[in-house]
Amino acid sequence: MLYDLIKPHSSVSTVGMCKNAGKTTVLNRLIADCAAAGETIGLTSIGRDGERSDVVTGTKKPEIYVFDGTIIATAEEALPLGDISREILETTGMPTPMGEVAVVRAKSDGFIQLAGPSMTAQLRILKAKMAGFGAERVFIDGALSRKSLAMPAVSDAAILSTGASYSRDIEKTVRDTAHAAALMLLPKTERADLSRRTAAKFTVLTDSDAFGCETAADAADRIRSEKAKLLIIRGGVTDANLEALFSAGKALSGLEAVAEDGSRILVSEKNYSKFLRAGAAFTVLESTKLLAVTVNPFSAYGAHYDKERFLDAVRRAIPGEVPVLDVMKEESYA
Amino acid sequence: MLEARQLADIGFDYVLAGLEPWSPFGEELRRRLKPYGKAERAALLGEFRNISVIAEAFSADPSSFGPLARALMQLKDIRRSLQRSRETTLSDIELFEIKRFLILAGSLDEAYSALPFAGELYGIRIFALPEALDILDPDGMRAQTFRLPDGASLLLSEIRKSRKAVDLALRALPQTAENGAERDRLMAERTNLAAKEENEELRLRGEMTRAFSVYADEAETLIESIGKLDLAAAKARLMLTLGGTVPEILPEGGEKRIEFIDMVNPETDAAIKERGRRFTPVSIALEPGSAVITGANMGGKSVAVKTLALNALLAVCGMPVFAKSAALPLLPDIRLLSEDLEDSRGGLSSFGGEMVSFDRILTAAEERPGSLVLLDEFARGTNPHEGSALVRGAVRYFNEKDDTYALITTHFDDVACLARVHYQVMGLRNTDEAALKAALSSPEAGKAPQELLARFMDYGLFRAGSEVNPPRDALKICRALRIREDFMNKVTE
Structure with a gap:
């Protein structure tokens, strides 16, 4: 299902309303689907200041599982946190809190840690570099902040993940998710000049x-x-x-x-x-395409939502043309 | 030497900003550019020869520098990794960057050898390090990427083979509940193999690092040469773009003179070009002792002094100078005192600040024989009677010092007669009074009288007799600036 949605787009961002919204699950699903389809993909992220301490201290276990041949752009110090066998392709000179961004090719399957640049101009350059190394499609793991919601400058399309970890109040989660989706769905002005x-x-x-x-x-x-x-x-x-x-x-x-x-x-x-x-x-002036909204009724903090009620509420709050999917049903590989 | 804010003021920073080296090593040398010391005379002469030779080749065929530029632009600074190679095991990223550097060193060597001056440059030796590259590229593929090859050790190739098998088994395993245990087992094995691979790679990288570290010194020497070559080429290009030349550095113990013919200050030149005018080149010849510049207000005395300060400093820093020709000794020090730069420091009035700075300059000049001392409108902040006495004192003082080149600008009368050399700015001297009057009464003059005046002003210097006193142009200039008529009438009443 997800793969069919992304198929027409050469670059896709994953965006989360909060941590544990299921963003990584979505990304892993997409990676596995692309691998099954025989695609070489490229992966990077929009800088991750919010998670910096986790990543730097290494307490956060890498969760993104890639396959042999994947092109990855990530910070130098994020490399040892993953466990793929790798080939260094390029060092970019783009700084991050975890060192310069390097482009590598996975030479085995395994986990990686993404820590990309935070400037959109740099992400655009990275996309081109990864394409140069053979990536047919690029995924950008978006940060967990409103600031990076749907950046058309960076990707053609986006998938928004929301979940019970956002708030104990289901109404608030639904309302804010619908607002975020509405902003991503804004039409492009017809005054092209x-x-x-x-x-x-x-x-x-x-x-x-x-x-x-x-x-x-x-x-x-x-x-x-x-x-x-x-x-x-x-x-x-x-x-x-x-x-x-x-x-x-x-x-x-x-x-x-x-x-x-x-x-x-x-x-x-x-x-x-x-x-x-x-x-x-x-x-x-520039619009992005919101491909889907995924929901995760399980909260990392214990206050789970009723699965059906949550899915239903988000479906009602989001315009009909955007599919709303239960992330757990779209099971991931890893 | 000149202070940091003076460097900006005289246009030195502007010239330096125009230098565009291609590599990080040239850029670092640009940032650290400093005057050559007495012991570095040979290096300074060598640098000027390098610049001339490169400029000649560049102006003859700029495109022949293409391969050199491309190789230099791709270089990254690997000096930290070179240092670390002596102490620890390098990461794969570091080995990648060193490998890239060594490949580029090969291209650089080739590009450099093709240039007409290859092998002739002073203090520059460009070479490839194929033996070092062989260590980082054991299979000799010269690929622009880095990965320890499977064949680096038997153990590594076995681990990678097993790992591949586990990856494939995991991929082939259907994702069903009953496969959960098998899947967990395979994932654990995968993690275990990943750790083994990491350990073996670490061991191999350790061996590789130690083998390479033998070449770290040579790589550093090469980097030094690359930086020098890059910077000298940047200087040569700047010289061609801005129209400069290489100065003649007079031999030690030989002729004592500082001579610049048709000097220009590129920053001032660029600024006035925007307003549709041109910088009037300035020529100055100094001998030890005092020289004085007198002349009209707004006539460019300060610009002349700053232009000399700039070009003299450029010369001792191994930079091209912006003049038709230039000859000077290797100046041990250059000092500039100008009141507009002496913002009342430490609670002193501007006059007090100026005198304290002046006192320091006297000491410095005594400590470093052969210095250039520039005093712009010295002592103008006090009454004309004592001010004049101070300037006359300064002129006599430096006349007695046969080892200081002093240039003093002043308005005061009876100073020039004491100096060894007297320059005067042309100012309005040759201006057709009628034409100036007509222009000033035109409606456009009301909008920007300074601009109009500037068009009539001759900023050139000429050598005047010692008996000539400063011209009396102040009132003429006030009228040209359209200072209120009723006030001017009071002045001339």
């Missing part, structure tokens, strides 16, 4: 004019005075930005707010909903 026209943090566009604004409050004034229906926001969109925009009041109705991509929208679910209720909508 936009990206060239925006240098300012906020640009308010009317049919005839473009107004660059440095603050959200200035943008709100412009939207009101010009009755503008289009706003472009460069970089991150914060709660403070939205709260300032709310001062435009009724003028927000019908407004299209264009963010660079879904990962830049860092607003709370509450403010996001309020923005939509005001009649405004977000679009993005």
